[in-house]
Amino acid sequence: QVQLQESGPGLVQPSQTLFLTCTVSGASITSSIGYHGWTWIRQSPEKGLEWMGGLDYDGSTYYSPSLKSRISISRDTSKNQFSLELRSATPEDTAVYYCARDTGARTFQYDYWGQGTQVTVSS
DSSP, X not given: OOEEEEESOSEEOTTSOEEEEEEEESSOTXXXXXXXXXXXXXXXXXXXXXXXXXXXXXXXXXXXXXXXXXXXXXXXXXXXXXXXXXXXXXXXXXXXXXXXXXSSSSOSOEEEEOOOEEEEEOO
């Protein structure tokens, strides 16, 4: 059973960095079996469901062009975790943030999701 759990602050100040962590259990984020990727997705009333970026099993990253200048995804293999950094946050970044497992190598289809965490960017 693969489980993903988002964690991090629910409130971020404008211009500050939004930082979230996804803790994975039941699968190793470094495993080459299935070539699974590890991804961040967000959802808001204004933009709907938006793919943000992902991490391959080998640590390679790939990002949405619209966020490329602000986003970083990294991993802590000792904790089986991966993280999201979104710099220069604005109220438009307010959304429910999900981490999810890609079914393969950058298929952009997902078989396991975290429950999501609400992040509000506001003063």
